[in-house]
Amino acid sequence: MRYYLYCFPTDMRRSFYTLSGMVTNLMGRNVQDGDVYIFMNRPRTSMKILHMEWGGLVIYHMKLESGSFKLPVFDQSTNTFQTSWQDLMMMVQGVTTDKKNHKKRRKKPQNNAK
Secondary structure, three states, X not given: OOEEEOOOOOXXXXXXXHHHHHHHHOOOOOHHHOOEEEEEOOOOOEEEEEEEEOOEEEEEEXXXXXXXXXXOOOEOOOOEEEXXXXXXXXXXXXXXXXXXXXXXXXXXXXXXXX
């Protein structure tokens, strides 16, 4: 499978038909090819993944409590961010290859017991 990240911020209220239309009309790809399409909002705190599976279209949605997703390198030849499964998992888990090894993802639970 190939993984493509749409290069512009996306309204996270969009669903199956609108996202698949964006894949066809704006990305120039066919959603039925089985590739995975990734969309993020402007602050990069919410991500939707659109994928065609055996039974139809599937959307996975992840919203961060804190922090933001780190984008992969932009590929000007395809006008998108092409990434791999490993890179996508690192992005979701907050793992980066720079000096910091892990981005903050959730707030620590407060201990209210005294």
